Amino acid sequence: MYNMPDERGHFGPYGxxxxxxxxxxxxTELNEAYQRxxxxxxxxxxxxxxxxxYIGRPxxxxxxxxLNL
Numbered sequence: 001m002y003n004m005p006d007e008r009g010h011f012g013p014y015g016x017x018x019x020x021x022x023x024x025x026x027x028t029e030l031n032e033a034y035q036r037x038x039x040x041x042x043x044x045x046x047x048x049x050x051x052x053x054y055i056g057r058p059x060x061x062x063x064x065x066x067l068n069l
Contacts, residue, residue, distance in 0.1 A: 005017070
């Protein structure tokens with residue numbers, strides 16, 4: 001079973017995250033927001049609606065491209 005990275009984002013016994021140190025504040029902020037929103041039922045409902053109605057569906061742009069071929 002693949003279990004890398006661990007819950008802290010580390011790879012292997014020596015740790016480390018493969019990202020530039022200058023990006024760590026942004027990565028930490030992103031991780032905190034992800035943890036918060038994945039527990040928010042209102043956000044999850046909105047995300048599910050987006051998946052159902054928009055993601056992976058043909059868009060007007062796609063129709064335009066097909067018509068121009």
